[in-house]
Amino acid sequence: MRILLVEDNYEKLRLVHKALDGYGCNIHRVSSSNDAILRLEREQFDVLLIDIFIPVVEGGDVSERGGVELLSELAEIDTIIFPKYVMGLTNEMDNFDAFRKEFSSHGWFLFKEREDYDSWAGILQGKARASHSNIHNNICDIAVVAALHSPELKAFLSEVGEDWITLTHHGQDIYKGSIPRSGEHPLTIVAASCPRMGIASAAALTSELIFKFSPKLMFMTGICAGIRGRVDLGDIIVADRTWDYGAGKIISKGDGFEIQPDPHQVPLQANLRLMINRYVENFDDGERIFQEWKGNKKCSPPTVNLGPMACGAQVVALDSFAKDLITRDRKLLAIEMESYGFMSVCEKHEIAAIVAKSVCDFADSEKSDDFQDYAAHTSAAFIKTFIEREAGNGLID
Structure with a gap:
């Protein structure tokens, strides 16, 4: 209270x-x-x-x-x-x-x-x-999933700045609080991080939050690897579609084998895509988000980019592999490890969902952990601001 x-x-x-x-x-x-x-x-x-x-x-x-x-x-x-x-x-x-x-x-x-x-x-x-x-009732307006407690979930909890209550469910810490709305009752929100990285873990946590709290809208916050030359460090990538680059068929070929990709794509809902496009066109919060960050600032204020996100079980630190993924989706912007599991479960349960991850490094041999905290901050700040701006425009029915 x-x-x-x-x-x-x-x-x-x-x-x-x-x-x-x-x-x-x-x-x-x-x-x-x-x-x-x-x-x-x-x-x-x-x-x-x-x-x-x-x-x-x-x-x-x-x-x-x-x-x-x-x-x-x-x-x-x-x-x-x-x-x-x-x-x-x-x-x-x-x-x-x-x-x-x-x-x-x-x-x-x-x-x-x-x-x-x-x-x-x-x-x-x-x-x-x-x-x-x-507050222990199984209801909420919004649920937020992060792959890791630090830096991803930690950044979101800090950004919202709410007096979070910690609930424990089957050994999983779930944080419950609210985001204020001017002139209206606040939006109730729960947030949690996966026990480990990967598609399966993200799918399991997403299912758990849906069954326990029945959210109307879900977000995935966190960090990702960007495609060098298309996005910059700290840029926010909103997935207009996400796909599992490991899906396919392994066949015999000569003395070895060949993988025939067969990725399934989960698209962003059309109404959410319209909201994101409208928000991106008028996005003027990049400088504020940048100035609020007190850590490493060897980068520029973030921009918001709507585009494809590839998802798989491996951390990608190889230029040729990233280039191969681009041949499968020429507009690819980012690569990470959880979005497909998250979006697949939300699609199955007909829950509106948005993946908004920020670039912490690039999918090549020059990977670094230096910008993970900053990227987690820009992702969390974007999600909080988007909720506040769009809550009165039909984001939460």
């Missing part, structure tokens, strides 16, 4: 922590009305706790009606993501009854901070228990 506390000192914060010790709540504090409004415009909170004596701006003079005025103001702001529950806490005794009536007129309660401790602490504890139960 996420709580926003508005008070100009730390007295109530200590009491709230005492009341909710052991309940696993995420308690955030701001010290002014303006700061509270800014947080509520971009984040979803389950509970809003308001002190009566608070300033309008941080460091300003305390208003004797600051909390009541904040409550009235929140009711008039359309961009607010209104909390599920609001409660007032105060030490002000002289005008308590009048303030309580004003809170009551908005449908909420005002409590005396210390005299009513058992009452308001009991309410918060009940809501914390209910929230803990709800």
Whole structure:
């Protein structure tokens, strides 16, 4: 459960922590009305706790009606993501009854901070228990799959910056949280990494997330090898189709054998392709994503590229092999090891899915690990931004 506390000192914060010790709540504090409004415009909170004596701006003079005025103001702001529950806490005794009536007129309660401790602490504890139960319900809007915990899943969890709750299912850590939406309830999201690299492992994890959480949309984040000359380090590759380059038939030929390729392609859904194309045409986040990265910057701001992605069981570090794959798909942009398993399962279950991996090196003899963290960052940043931008355009029905 996420709580926003508005008070100009730390007295109530200590009491709230005492009341909710052991309940696993995420308690955030701001010290002014303006700061509270800014947080509520971009984040979803389950509970809003308001002190009566608070300033309008941080460091300003305390208003004797600051909390009541904040409550009235929140009711008039359309961009607010209104909390599920609001409660007032105060030490002000002289005008308590009048303030309580004003809170009551908005449908909420005002409590005396210390005299009513058992009452308001009991309410918060009940809501914390209910929230803990709800977050374990098998529902989510979006599921994200990564091949590796580090750097891929780690980058996504950091990018979203949410207060993730860790669930354990059959020995698998699954992270559950939310992505805020302006004026709407947040999107619930789960994210997990495969126990190992490869098509089979990705397919197994994707199936597990579908069966447990029934997501409406799935993403695969992570890193890939790019085709040199077509993409640059850090560029985001959205797979418009992915295929298994190891599929085919082995036949006898002379004293040896020959592999006859027979790859099956899984395409990006048409409606998602239109969304991606529209987003790519107006993509102006590359510089921001680049500047947010604090590590190795021996590269350029990322671009977004829509094209084919080849998938197989081997790490490709051979120029001639990459060239052979290009003969099978002349527009090939990237090579990696999980996308086909992920997309195949999503296609089977009719789940909308997007693979968005970023280039960490090239599919040739000059492979390097130097840009893996940066590529994981650009992939994660793209997915988060895409969700935020397109959530109101039919991305999640």
